[in-house]
Structure formats: C-alpha cells, structure tokens
Amino acid sequence: MTSMYFTEEHNLFRKSLQEFLKKEVVPHIEDWEKSGEIDKSVWLKFGEMGFFGINYPEAYGGLDLDLFYTVILLEELQKINSGGFAAAVWAHVYLAMTHLNAEGDETIKEKYLVPSITGEKIGCLCITEPFGGSDVAGMRTTAVKKGDTYVINGSKTFITNGVSSDYLVIAAKTTPEMGNKGISIFVIDRDVPGVSATKLDKLGWRASDTGEIAFDNVTIPVSNLMGEENKGFAYIMQHFALERLIMGINAHARAEYALDYAQQYMSERTAFGKTIDRFQALRHKFSDLHAELDVCKNYNYAVANALDKGEYVVKEATISKLQCTKMADEVVSQCLQFLGGYGYMEEYPMARLFRDSRLGPIGGGTSEILREILAKIIIDKKEYKPAT
Incomplete structure (x- = not known):
C-alpha cells in the first residue's frame, strides 16, 4: 500500500542508509548513551554520504531530493534505538538548517549552510525559553539594534545540540512592544x-x-539577521509544520521498531507450553496496536506528500504530531509489557525506548498546545498562512 510513495531509488537509498548506520553509528551508540556526547567525526561521515543535504539545493552541496528521502532518513534513525542520536541529527538538519536555507542570504548560506551540509559545522535552533515553554510569542530574549550591530540578552532552554553545536539560530524580540510581530x-x-x-x-x-x-550582551553584526526584521514569528510558525511532521514520523517509526521487536520476542518466549504470541489476550492487543500504527504511518505519508508538493499543512502536521506521539507512547508501553520483567531491564531495548518516546508529546509544542491550535483552526476557523 505504501509503495505508491517509494520508488526503487528510494529503496536503494534506504538500504545504503541502513548499511551506513550499522557500520558507523550502531557500534558507538552504547558509549554515546552513557557519555552523553556524540563523536563529532561521525558528522563528517554523514556529510560525505550526503545525508545532511538530502533536501537542500545542489548549489550549496545538497542533493535536492524529494521529501520521502527525508522520511526514510527519519525512519531508519529511529530504528537504531537512540532517540538522542536521532534528535541530534534532525535538530541540525531540519531545525537549524531549515532557517539558514529559507531566510539566510547568500553570505549566510555560504558561511553556514555549506559547511552544515558537509558536517563541518553543526547547528541548533534556540526558541524555547525558561519562562515561556510553548508560548513562543511570550519570549523575553531581546536583540537591540545599535548602529551596525545587534546586542542580544536573554536565555533559551531545552535546546538540542545546545552545548556542542558550532552555531546557533536564535529567535529574539527586536520590537518587544509589538508582541509576536516583533x-x-x-x-x-x-x-x-x-x-x-x-x-x-x-x-x-x-x-x-x-x-x-545564556546570552549576556552578545554583540553581532546586522548582517547576521536572517530574513526581514520582525517577521521571525511567521518564519517560525511556517517551519513548525515540518518539525511537527518530523516528530510524527519519528513516532510511527519507533512504534514500528517496538512492535517488530516485541513480535520477534513473543514468537520465541514460551509460557505454559507454547509461545506467548499464541495467547489471545496478547494477540488481540498486538493487532490493535499494529492497526493504530498503520493508520498513523499512512496518514504521515499522505501529509509528507502534500508538503512535498508545496501545500501548507499546518493543520495536518499538527494532527500528525498530536496523534502519532500519543500512539507511540501507548505502543512502546504495551510492548514493554509484552516483554514482562525483561522489558524493564536495561539490556533490552524497551527501557530506553520507553524513556525516549516520552518526549514526543512534549517537544516541539506540547499536546495540550496542539489541541488548542487545532481548536482554533477547526472551531474558530482561524487561518494560518505562509510567511510572505
């Protein structure tokens, strides 16, 4: 059913990516999980393979491929069972780099986007603040223009790659009295x-x-402004659609990984003289979970297809993140239950998967915020439009 979205070239790319991850990433995951640090040499290897430039212009070293190559990258990253490593990759490629490509001028693209594609520079996106959470418009960080510079003061939190990145894409208020329009x-x-x-x-x-x-009187040249002054909120909202869809795709992929692992375990684990996949209570629950996953996955593919065609999918991407992260949490929790006591042991994958999955309904806009956004769209007939 899903073959309508994936060509033979997509499938070959998936196999190449799987082999790369198995060779260059999987052997190091346990060390990186324990140390909390990823060896920067792996980023250069990602760059050499072109994985950071999948959907970026060839003029800057990218491959300019369709969005389903990105879908494949996201899915396979979830299946190595390190949500942290996967997040470090997509936070760089689809949060920081998205703004560089969309709002950066030629000088910024040459200085930051080109080395981001090669893996020589890694970025992070700084929006969330200690007192703001999902309230982007309530941010307190300011950028005051002084001559040919901006002076930035404030703080950001929960920033993926926030310590190890080489550059930061940051949102700040240039005209505080204008609220989200400043x-x-x-x-x-x-x-x-x-x-x-x-x-x-x-x-x-x-x-x-x-x-x-923290930003303490950070002085940068005016040329470091991306896009037009005071249009940052519109840029952020526009790119949130991609971020939310990414988190929806991540969710369906980790749920699929959890179910595949649980199914294999259940086919081998015996109790009362038969494998536990023969017990009706478990079989029927597994079937329910698989059905929920299938609905979410195919919905995500449809939204990705629409986004790839240039449609503005804020509503659909919001639904994706809301429903898929909820589904993934249920799937992972139940798969841990299928494994019984072994599911609770760190040497099995479910314990880590359980912890990593829990961020899904929080990061990139909490489920509570997403429900309110959907209520505004569905009930209040509010229209969100692309930045112009």
Missing part, C-alpha cells in the same frame, strides 16, 4: 563573547546534549 531570527557563532551553555540532565534522549543557553 520577533526576528539571527545566526550566532558559538564562540562569540557572552554566549554560555549549561548541559541539562534528561530522562531520555541521553546521547544528545540538551542545553540551557
């Missing part, structure tokens, strides 16, 4: 004076670094 987007080098980061200790996603970042 936000702008900037790119900042990590080593600029006044930038400091503290690593946060997390429940899951332990391979990636998540940081709280």
